[in-house]
Amino acid sequence: MEENSTAKERWLFEITPKNKLISLNLKEVWQYKDLLMLFVKRDVITVYKQTILGPLWYLIQPLFTSIIFTIIFNNVAGIKTGGIPPFLFNLAGVTSWNYFRECLTATSDTFKKNAGLFGKVYFPRIIMPMSIVVSNLLKFGIQLAVFIGFYVFFIFNGNEISPSPYVFLYPLLIVIMAMFSLGLGMIISSMVTKYRDLTFLVSFGVQLLMYVSAVMYPMSLVKEKLSTYSWIVDYNPMAHIIETSRYLLLNDGILNMNGIIYSVVITIVIFLTGLIIFNKTEKSFIDTV
Amino acid sequence: MSEVILKIENLSKQYRLGTVGTGTISHDLNRWWHKVRGKEDPYLKIGETNDRSTKGSSDYVWALKDINLEVKKGEVLGIIGKNGAGKSTLLKILSKVTGPTTGSIKSKGRIASLLEVGTGFHPELTGRENIFLNGAILGMTKKEITSKIDEIIGFAGVERYIDTPTKRYSSGMTVRLAFAVAAHLEPEILVVDEVLAVGDAEFQKKAIGKMQDISKGEGRTVLFVSHNMAAVQSLCSRVVVLDNGKLVYEGEVAESVEYYSAICRERLKKEYVIHNNVLGKVKLSNLKVLNTDNSLLKNGESLMLGDTFKIEFNVKIFEDIKDLSFALDIFNDKQELISHLINEDSGLYIPTAINNSVLKISIESKELLFIPGVYNINLWVGQSQTEALYTIKNCFTFSLEQGGYTKRTKRLPKHSKVYLHSVWESKVV
Numbered sequence: 001m002e003e004n005s006t007a008k009e010r011w012l013f014e015i016t017p018k019n020k021l022i023s024l025n026l027k028e029v030w031q032y033k034d035l036l037m038l039f040v041k042r043d044v045i046t047v048y049k050q051t052i053l054g055p056l057w058y059l060i061q062p063l064f065t066s067i068i069f070t071i072i073f074n075n076v077a078g079i080k081t082g083g084i085p086p087f088l089f090n091l092a093g094v095t096s097w098n099y100f101r102e103c104l105t106a107t108s109d110t111f112k113k114n115a116g117l118f119g120k121v122y123f124p125r126i127i128m129p130m131s132i133v134v135s136n137l138l139k140f141g142i143q144l145a146v147f148i149g150f151y152v153f154f155i156f157n158g159n160e161i162s163p164s165p166y167v168f169l170y171p172l173l174i175v176i177m178a179m180f181s182l183g184l185g186m187i188i189s190s191m192v193t194k195y196r197d198l199t200f201l202v203s204f205g206v207q208l209l210m211y212v213s214a215v216m217y218p219m220s221l222v223k224e225k226l227s228t229y230s231w232i233v234d235y236n237p238m239a240h241i242i243e244t245s246r247y248l249l250l251n252d253g254i255l256n257m258n259g260i261i262y263s264v265v266i267t268i269v270i271f272l273t274g275l276i277i278f279n280k281t282e283k284s285f286i287d288t289v
Numbered sequence: 290m291s292e293v294i295l296k297i298e299n300l301s302k303q304y305r306l307g308t309v310g311t312g313t314i315s316h317d318l319n320r321w322w323h324k325v326r327g328k329e330d331p332y333l334k335i336g337e338t339n340d341r342s343t344k345g346s347s348d349y350v351w352a353l354k355d356i357n358l359e360v361k362k363g364e365v366l367g368i369i370g371k372n373g374a375g376k377s378t379l380l381k382i383l384s385k386v387t388g389p390t391t392g393s394i395k396s397k398g399r400i401a402s403l404l405e406v407g408t409g410f411h412p413e414l415t416g417r418e419n420i421f422l423n424g425a426i427l428g429m430t431k432k433e434i435t436s437k438i439d440e441i442i443g444f445a446g447v448e449r450y451i452d453t454p455t456k457r458y459s460s461g462m463t464v465r466l467a468f469a470v471a472a473h474l475e476p477e478i479l480v481v482d483e484v485l486a487v488g489d490a491e492f493q494k495k496a497i498g499k500m501q502d503i504s505k506g507e508g509r510t511v512l513f514v515s516h517n518m519a520a521v522q523s524l525c526s527r528v529v530v531l532d533n534g535k536l537v538y539e540g541e542v543a544e545s546v547e548y549y550s551a552i553c554r555e556r557l558k559k560e561y562v563i564h565n566n567v568l569g570k571v572k573l574s575n576l577k578v579l580n581t582d583n584s585l586l587k588n589g590e591s592l593m594l595g596d597t598f599k600i601e602f603n604v605k606i607f608e609d610i611k612d613l614s615f616a617l618d619i620f621n622d623k624q625e626l627i628s629h630l631i632n633e634d635s636g637l638y639i640p641t642a643i644n645n646s647v648l649k650i651s652i653e654s655k656e657l658l659f660i661p662g663v664y665n666i667n668l669w670v671g672q673s674q675t676e677a678l679y680t681i682k683n684c685f686t687f688s689l690e691q692g693g694y695t696k697r698t699k700r701l702p703k704h705s706k707v708y709l710h711s712v713w714e715s716k717v718v
Contacts, residue, residue, distance in 0.1 A: 015389065121427060
């Protein structure tokens with residue numbers, strides 16, 4: 001009996017109804033880092049299996065989008081991009097935007113898509129959306145390389161373009177984008193478990209969001225032409241992120257410090273909210289999904 | 290006495306019935322409003338035990354209710370119960386797939402669960418890649434897997450195919466590979482659900498052997514859920530019985546299995562005897578079942594292997610019938626037809642049954658040589674063995690016990706169907 005009472009203190013862990021707000025166990029997540037990498041590897045290996053063009057799809061999609069944007073927005077609608085070749089201007093926006101979009105749509109499907117797996121075995125669920133954000137990084141890397149390729153091509157053709165002196169901060173911007181999409185994706189995926197309507201909203205909403213995220217036009221243009229509605233773009237953290245990415249890569253436009261700070265704050269709030277909601281859903285979703 | 294490694298206290302789990310979606314927002318809001326005011330969850334009070342056969346008044350049921358259980362280190366604990374008794378829910382909570390509604394589980398060791406083999410296998414990945422992925426999903430690190438990979442491949446017996454995508458594997462190979470990964474996990478507590486139901490006999494033997502090694506050889510704790518009583522009996526050192534979400538029995542293997550069969554029999558007894566007078570030409574009455582010593586058997590009673598078994602009943606005829614015929618169908622608890630007996634079997638013919646007469650029919654079967662289990666009998670009365678006149682579904686249910694008919698000490702294997710009386714001799718030649 002006595003031995004029993006002393007032993008009571010030495011439980012390794014306890015399973016109880018969830019009530020803590022954040023119980024993200026970083027140590028545990030770290031223990032599962034191999035799983036994260038294996039998920040990334042799986043995604044990379046399997047995504048274009050049995051396709052003819054394989055990873056070329058990584059390139060085709062942004063290139064064609066940029067070409068079409070250039071034709072419609074710059075040639076037809078006549079949006080001016082300053083000294084920057086319109087194609088490069090669009091490609092910069094599309095490349096950054098693609099990363100955000102891919103991360104958001106994939107992470108917002110986490111619970112629903114993996115219900116089978118999550119219903120059978122436990123691992124820190126956050127591994128799944130994190131692996132998506134990481135594996136999309138590779139895709140993003142390839143697209144960035146293409147962008148750089150065209151960059152060099154345009155320089156050789158006599159265009160006077162150069163990156164901003166702060167271009168080394170670009171990775172930081174990617175981290176912010178990753179966090180923002182991860183946070184938003186976690187919130188949506190948690191809510192999708194109960195309210196399926198959101199699935200429809202995401203695919204449609206992301207498309208609409210692109211138009212207010214300054215992907216194919218500079219932010220200054222909206223202020224100039226649509227001053228009454230420019231607040232929509234102004235309040236959209238993604239618009240600031242895209243605008244900043246263009247500033248860093250192409251030295252285009254002006255750096256709006258307030259906008260950047262605003263975006264970072266929103267990103268952190270969204271990310272933390274996402275963590276909380278995701279954690280809450282993690283334990284019970286299998287009963288509702 | 291070895292120490293307690295796992296302690297389950299007052300564990301309960303509530304589920305909401307019906308369509309989730311309609312009305313959930315209002316419930317959610319109500320729940321939240323109670324929480325804000327510091328009151329108890331209003332929906333936790335409602336709820337009934339999980340008896341599926343009776344319609345409850347509330348939308349909430351307790352899949353598990355107040356489970357208390359202690360598991361000692363190195364023990365192989367069997368968990369048995371009917372479908373829907375709460376076994377899987379318990380395992381899901383243990384493996385942290387879903388959370389409990391109230392109560393807690395305390396553990397001194399890592400828990401790894403095997404609720405299904407091959408979770409997370411990706412068909413496009415090769416066997417080797419899948420070993421790593423699956424191992425990592427189950428909680429192993431890359432280093433652990435690397436050190437064991439040859440052992441895993443060897444155990445699964447898929448050396449030749451290891452660098453081929455698993456979509457080219459036969460289902461048996463996939464299962465073997467998946468079980469091999471799981472079997473090489475090294476948690477202090479392993480939770481296993483029905484994995485032995487897959488694979489061929491040889492592999493099942495291997496799997497059971499491996500599980501025995503894990504518990505006996507390596508002193509790890511195994512929680513084993515199964516419907517396969519033979520596997521439970523050969524593996525477990527202690528068994529608990531769940532019924533309607535409650536822990537109803539806890540004890541030695543043999544007693545628990547017996548308790549469980551008693552529950553099953555009780556339930557089978559509740560199965561309705563369904564008379565169906567198809568054409569109104571005949572009527573059956575006075576159905577009796579007699580044992581070897583001509584003692585009357587009650588529906589649901591047990592018989593011994595090798596017992597004689599006799600059924601008697603009266604048939605009242607309301608219309609002249611040509612070629613009156615009878616059939617007895619005996620089903621096992623899986624509703625497989627085990628035996629089909631008809632009157633022609635012993636040369637009985639009833640060319641014409643005359644209006645208004647009453648016939649007394651008796652059927653005797655000398656030796657019941659089925660594998661012990663629960664059986665039910667359907668009776669069929671008809672014309673020319675084709676046209677049904679009168680049927681009784683579940684006219685008699687009995688459980689067959691092993692008894693002393695066979696001299697073997699172990700139980701007859703549950704997955705076999707029939708016992709044949711055999712004489713064995715050995716001579717030096």
